Amino acid sequence: MRNPLSQTIVNIKPSGIRKFFDIASERKDTISLGVGEPDFDTPWHIRDEGIYSLEKGRTFYTSNSGLIELRTEICNYYSRRFGVTYDPKKETIITVGGSEAIDIAFRAMLDPGDEVIIPQPSYVSYEPCAILAGAKPVIIELKNEDDFRLTAKELEEAITDRTKILVLPFPNNPTGAIMEKEDLEKIAKICIEKDIFVLSDEIYAELTYKGDHVTVASIPGMRERTIVINGFSKAYAMTGWRLGYAAGPEEIITQMTKIHQFAIMCAPTTSQYAAVEALRNGDDDVLTMKKSYNQRRNFLMNAFREMGLPCFEPFGAFYVFPDIREFNMTSEEFAFALLDAQNLAVVPGTAFGDSGEGFLRISYAYSLEKLKIAMDRLAEFIGGLRN
Amino acid sequence: MREEILSFIEKNSRVDLKEIAVCLGMTEIDVANELAAMESEGIICGYHTLIDWDKVTDERIHALIEVRVTPQRGKGFDEIAERIYKYPEVQSTYLISGGYDLLVFMEGKTLKEISSFVSQKLSTLESVISTTTHFVLRKYKEQGTVLGRKNEDERMIMTP
Numbered sequence: 283m284r285n286p287l288s289q290t291i292v293n294i295k296p297s298g299i300r301k302f303f304d305i306a307s308e309r310k311d312t313i314s315l316g317v318g319e320p321d322f323d324t325p326w327h328i329r330d331e332g333i334y335s336l337e338k339g340r341t342f343y344t345s346n347s348g349l350i351e352l353r354t355e356i357c358n359y360y361s362r363r364f365g366v367t368y369d370p371k372k373e374t375i376i377t378v379g380g381s382e383a384i385d386i387a388f389r390a391m392l393d394p395g396d397e398v399i400i401p402q403p404s405y406v407s408y409e410p411c412a413i414l415a416g417a418k419p420v421i422i423e424l425k426n427e428d429d430f431r432l433t434a435k436e437l438e439e440a441i442t443d444r445t446k447i448l449v450l451p452f453p454n455n456p457t458g459a460i461m462e463k464e465d466l467e468k469i470a471k472i473c474i475e476k477d478i479f480v481l482s483d484e485i486y487a488e489l490t491y492k493g494d495h496v497t498v499a500s501i502p503g504m505r506e507r508t509i510v511i512n513g514f515s516k517a518y519a520m521t522g523w524r525l526g527y528a529a530g531p532e533e534i535i536t537q538m539t540k541i542h543q544f545a546i547m548c549a550p551t552t553s554q555y556a557a558v559e560a561l562r563n564g565d566d567d568v569l570t571m572k573k574s575y576n577q578r579r580n581f582l583m584n585a586f587r588e589m590g591l592p593c594f595e596p597f598g599a600f601y602v603f604p605d606i607r608e609f610n611m612t613s614e615e616f617a618f619a620l621l622d623a624q625n626l627a628v629v630p631g632t633a634f635g636d637s638g639e640g641f642l643r644i645s646y647a648y649s650l651e652k653l654k655i656a657m658d659r660l661a662e663f664i665g666g667l668r669n
Numbered sequence: 670m671r672e673e674i675l676s677f678i679e680k681n682s683r684v685d686l687k688e689i690a691v692c693l694g695m696t697e698i699d700v701a702n703e704l705a706a707m708e709s710e711g712i713i714c715g716y717h718t719l720i721d722w723d724k725v726t727d728e729r730i731h732a733l734i735e736v737r738v739t740p741q742r743g744k745g746f747d748e749i750a751e752r753i754y755k756y757p758e759v760q761s762t763y764l765i766s767g768g769y770d771l772l773v774f775m776e777g778k779t780l781k782e783i784s785s786f787v788s789q790k791l792s793t794l795e796s797v798i799s800t801t802t803h804f805v806l807r808k809y810k811e812q813g814t815v816l817g818r819k820n821e822d823e824r825m826i827m828t829p
Contacts, residue, residue, distance in 0.1 A: 303827040316827035406829045455829075577677070577692035584691040627826060634829075648822075650692070 294410045298633035302617065306627040313656050314627040318455060320519035320600070321647045322574075324556075325567040328518060332556035340551055346543040347535075348376025348527070349554045355561035356512075356527055364487070364497045366505060372532040375539050376549045380485045380513040380526035381407055382542070387481055387509045387528055388415040388447070390537035396446040401432045402635025403603075403643075404451040405483065409635075420445070423637035426605060429594045430459035434468040441472070447479045450498055453486035456634045456643035457603040458579075458596025463496045470501040480508045485526070488517035488568050491576045492597035499530075506531055514553075516599075517568050518560045523553035575600050578646040578653055585657040589664055600647045603631065607640040609667050617642060623666070624659035670695065671712070674703055680813070682716040721816045723808070731760075731776050731805040732783050735769040736791065737798040746770060749796045758786060769801070780804070 299316075306312055323329075347353065353370040361367045368374055377383040384407055392398065394416040400408045401422045412419045422440050424430045437448065450469070452461040461469070473480055480498055487495040499508040513526030526549075528538060542548075560567075582602050586593045593604040606616050613630035620626050629645075631638025646653060673693050678684060686704075690697040707713045722729045738749050746764050753773055754762040761774040773791075777783040787802050808816055 297829060299827055299829050303825075307826045312826065314826040317824050318828045319824060321822065321824070573676075580692050580694050581688070629827060650688075 290413065294413055297406050299406070299629060302614075302627075302630065302633070305618075306621055309621070309625065312621070312625045312627050313652060313659065315644045315646070315648060315653075315656055316627045316629045317645050317647055318601075319521040319647060320516060320571065321649065322519040322571050324518060324520050324523070325560075325564060327563060328520070328556050328560045328567075331559035332523070332552045335552055335555035340555060342551060344376075344548045344551050344554055346548055347374065347539055348549055349551075349558065352376055352554050352558050352561075353527075355558055356529065359561050360497075360510070360529060364495065364500055366497060366499045366510075366529075368529045369532070373535055374527055374529045375535050375542060376554060377513075377526045377528060377542060378546055378549050379515065379524045380483065380511050382546065383511045383513070383526050383528040383538075384408065384481065384483065385411045385414070386538045386541045386545075387511065387530075387534070388412055388417065389541050390534055391415075391447060391479060391509075392417040395444055397442060397444040399437065399440050399445060399448045399478075401436075401449065401451060403430070403454075403456050403631055403638035403641070404449070404634055405455050406634060408449050408451070408483075417446070418444070421635065421637075423635070424457070424459070425637075426594060426641070429596075430454060430457040430603070431461055431465050432469060434472055437469060437472055441476050441478065445476065445478055447481055448473060450480055450482045452483075453490055453495065453598025454601075455486065455599050456601050456629065456631065456638065457641075458599045458601040459594075459603075460490055460492065460495070460596075460598040461498075462493070463501075466496060466498045466501055470498060470504050473507060474503045478507070480504065481511065482508055483511045485511065485513050486516050486599040487512060489572055489575060489600060490598045491572075491579060495598075509534055514557050514560055518557075518564055519571065520553070520557070520560065523550065523556060525549055525553040525557050575646060578648070578650060581650060581653060582644065582646055582657070585653075585661070589657075589661040591660075591664060600645055602644050602646065603638075603641050604644065605641055609664075613639055613642060620660070620663050624663045626656055626659045626663070670699070671703055671707060674700060675707070675712070719812055719814055721808070724817070728778060729776055730778065730780060730783060731774065731808070733803045733805065734773040734775065734787060734791065735765075735801040735803075736771040736773055737769045737800075738771060738794075739796045739798060740770075741796060749794065752794060753791065756786070756790065758782075 353374045356374055357368045357370045388411050392415040396417045397420045398412040398417050399420045401424050409419045420440050422436050482498045484497060499505045499510050509528055509530035511528050514520040586604055591604050593602055596602055613632045617628055617630040629643040631641030677689055686697045686700050690700045740746050741748055750762055758777055759773055759775050763772045765772045787800055791800055
């Protein structure tokens with residue numbers, strides 16, 4: 283029999299989290315700080331709208347691009363929160379999570395041989411999605427000493443004649459890094475000069491703890507060359523609803539919609555109705571959750587200081603990214619040993635790219651009670667290593 | 670600053686000064702001073718424990734009593750409210766707009782205890798016109814907390 287598989291997909295490495303997940307989930311009484319989703323339930327009024335839409339029998343397909351009410355609310359939201367206006371009819375599309383938006387944006391924009399610049403550590407799907415779109419990923423290794431921000435110099439060095447897209451994954455998973463307006467302006471200048479498009483993954487935009495998120499699309503000259511990716515998972519604790527969106531120039535959205543139309547048809551209708559409610563009446567929920575995350579972030583940073591574990595102060599998302607290089611272990615070795623000794627699961631930084639070596643991703647989408655126990659265990663483990 | 674401290678301890682008063690200070694980015698001294706000030710100003714009125722007594726064998730009965738009263742000249746409802754809330758079996762007393770005046774929550778060991786309180790103590794007060802007693806059959810949620818449900822973390826142990 284012939285090989286049934288595509289060589290392209292076979293060559294793609296499975297997610298680095300997988301192996302660890304399998305081992306950690308077999309153990310009992312493990313405390314995990316490994317989850318990349320909110321610990322809150324979706325606010326009840328949002329769930330209630332989803333239920334109501336089912337009661338009303340709204341179980342049909344929506345248009346490929348998604349409910350126009352929802353796209354309108356998204357455009358209102360982007361203009362209200364981040365000062366960028368989009369046309370709901372032509373410049374947005376509702377997707378199955380932010381992940382689908384990333385995939386179809388790449389496929390709509392890339393040809394074989396094109397290069398995509400991906401700063402790492404970052405979310406696991408940019409690199410494989412770029413490869414699946416036939417493009418070549420070019421990795422920039424972000425540095426601890428820059429607080430894991432992307433610098434203009436690093437970007438310039440990575441650009442070639444084939445560079446087409448720069449991925450801007452901020453606020454960042456796994457580091458928690460953000461890019462502020464001045465940082466973005468420098469990057470924008472280069473993108474305009476070199477005629478490069480930007481895919482700005484803003485899924486954590488609501489979760490910043492040092493001023494409001496700034497979208498690169500709001501910088502003059504960038505709106506026309508930026509695809510903004512966002513969604514409901516992190517801000518409204520709606521991960522399981524699988525709902526995201528993209529906003530950007532009509533030309534790109536039109537082609538993305540074509541792929542989406544053939545591959546997906548439309549995002550889940552129930553989720554779309556719930557999301558309308560989230561955008562109309564969910565601002566307070568977002569603030570309450572954000573406040574809670576910030577308290578936990580403060581708690582963890584203090585716990586690290588007390589145990590003498592270096593960690594740059596992250597101002598976004600719900601992750602901290604402590605530096606474990608002093609222990610002369612790889613991130614994986616450290617994470618496995620920690621699991622073994624203390625039954626505490628964290629994600630090795632390398633799950634998010636080679637430049638995550640020497641770091642751990644610790645999520646604070648957990649109650650303070652849980653974080654307290656976890657930090658006691660981590661402190662004990664580190665104390666043992668140092669002796 | 671006060672509101673931040675209050676909303677932090679509202680759901681869990683069993684946190685130590687250090688934790689409040691760390692999580693809110695304040696100093697322990699500031700937190701301690703604010704707490705003391707708010708206690709003496711009567712902003713913080715107590716640090717109670719929320720108990721689901723149904724889970725304990727100890728029998729307790731709760732009732733809501735709607736009370737219609739004649740307000741007194743110069744004192745309005747305050748004096749009669751005070752006469753009612755001073756009884757230790759009364760847990761809360763609110764002045765209410767609408768069809769009646771005072772809403773009284775009370776606790777007793779038996780139905781009889783509550784009914785005799787209503788008939789002998791409450792109804793006999795001079796300015797009380799009438800009372801309507803409702804017995805609580807089951808408590809689902811109290812002080813924003815759903816009773817009797819344990820929140821398990823059902824998320825997968827690790828996700829990207």
